[in-house]
Amino acid sequence: MAMSVFDLAYEVPIIERKVYAGRYSRMPFDTADPRRNEPLVRLETVGVAYEAHHARTDGGNWPYFGALPGARKDVWLRKTVAGMLAQVNDRLKPYRVELIVWDGYRTLACQQGMWDFFYREAVRATPDGTPAMWRAQALRHAVDPSDFREDDPATWPTHATGAAVDLSLRDLQSGDYCELGGRFEDINDIAATDYFERKLASGEIAGDDTRLKYRRLLHWAMSSVGFENDPFTFWHYDWGSQLYVKMTRVLRANPVKAAWYGYIAPP
Numbered sequence: 571m572a573m574s575v576f577d578l579a580y581e582v583p584i585i586e587r588k589v590y591a592g593r594y595s596r597m598p599f600d601t602a603d604p605r606r607n608e609p610l611v612r613l614e615t616v617g618v619a620y621e622a623h624h625a626r627t628d629g630g631n632w633p634y635f636g637a638l639p640g641a642r643k644d645v646w647l648r649k650t651v652a653g654m655l656a657q658v659n660d661r662l663k664p665y666r667v668e669l670i671v672w673d674g675y676r677t678l679a680c681q682q683g684m685w686d687f688f689y690r691e692a693v694r695a696t697p698d699g700t701p702a703m704w705r706a707q708a709l710r711h712a713v714d715p716s717d718f719r720e721d722d723p724a725t726w727p728t729h730a731t732g733a734a735v736d737l738s739l740r741d742l743q744s745g746d747y748c749e750l751g752g753r754f755e756d757i758n759d760i761a762a763t764d765y766f767e768r769k770l771a772s773g774e775i776a777g778d779d780t781r782l783k784y785r786r787l788l789h790w791a792m793s794s795v796g797f798e799n800d801p802f803t804f805w806h807y808d809w810g811s812q813l814y815v816k817m818t819r820v821l822r823a824n825p826v827k828a829a830w831y832g833y834i835a836p837p
Contacts, residue, residue: 578665578783580790583821584764584771585801590820597812597819599723603830605810610646610675610732610837616656619740620645620671623754624680632753634687640679646837647674648732651809654795655735661791666742667784672754672805673736676729677836684712711757718833723812726833733811733831736803739788750788751781754805763789763804 600606613620623631624641631637647655659668685708692699692707699707708714713727728734739748752760759765766782769775775782785804792799797807798817808814810831818825 578787578790580786582764582767582786582789584767585820587801590801590816592816594728594811594813594816595724595726597815598828599812599832600828600830603828605650605830606832608648608650608831610834611649611652612837613645613647613652613655613671613674616652618652618655618659618669618671620674623672623736624676624684633691633755638680638683638687640677640681640683642677642680642836645671645674646732647735648810648831648834651733651735651831654797654809655737657795658791658797661794662739662787663742665787667739667748667787668742669737670740670747671735671737673729674734675732675834675836676727678715678718678727678730681713681715681727681730685714685716688712711755720833723829723832726812728808728811728813730833731811731829731831732834734806734808734813736805737788737807738805739784748784749781750784750804752804757803761803763799763801765804 622641622643622645624634624638625643627637629635655669655671662668688708688711689704692704696703715727718725736754738750738754740746741748751766763785766775766779766785770777770782789799792807797809798814798821800806800808800813800817808817810829812829815826815829
């Protein structure tokens with residue numbers, strides 16, 4: 571039986587920014603957890619749709635408008651994480667929508683390409699700035715992988731673990747993207763997952779706002795199988811990574827003690 575997104579009463583929690591401060595790379599990693607060796611799998615194997623944002627060559631991938639160095643046209647995730655996305659699609663089917671994944675496992679070369687892009691953009695925007703200013707601006711958009719070491723969890727970008735995913739919703743029949751408000755990788759106030767909840771609380775939007783409802787639907791479906799959302803970006807979810815551990819410390823009464831997915835080499 572088909573259901574309407576407006577039948578869903580679930581609310582996205584409003585999270586104060588100060589309680590979420592701090593670097594996720596400081597979270598502990600359990601080297602003894604056998605799950606750390608779980609392989610990556612392609613999303614085709616679980617029937618989840620994707621569009622590799624960083625590898626697009628048609629100019630449609632704002633803000634790059636072209637493929638980044640090191641970007642892959644396929645999308646990979648840890649086997650369990652990919653299977654969880656298939657479960658999410660099962661929950662979404664009655665609402666006549668499905669997931670569309672934009673990014674999963676990210677190579678270090680691609681991460682470097684992102685960092686270089688945003689650093690150049692910072693220099694272009696403030697040519698009379700300082701390297702410290704440019705770095706601070708770039709850090710709002712991307713992780714700097716220059717200090718990466720395979721044996722040091724404090725240097726692992728979360729997308730290099732295969733346990734982080736960027737995604738949204740699309741209509742099952744037409745394939746059209748659902749309107750969640752905001753733009754992928756556009757880091758500003760509207761990107762925060764609770765943005766429309768705050769607007770609703772202040773009386774600036776109505777309770778039937780489609781953007782509010784679709785954000786609630788995505789958050790409910792992902793949370794229901796165990797994912798945790800990065801409150802600053804409505805499109806980003808993790809499971810088993812250091813960022814996941816950080817989010818459970820903020821959002822759960824019984825947080826996870828340590829991550830089990832760390833850096834993994836490209837497939």
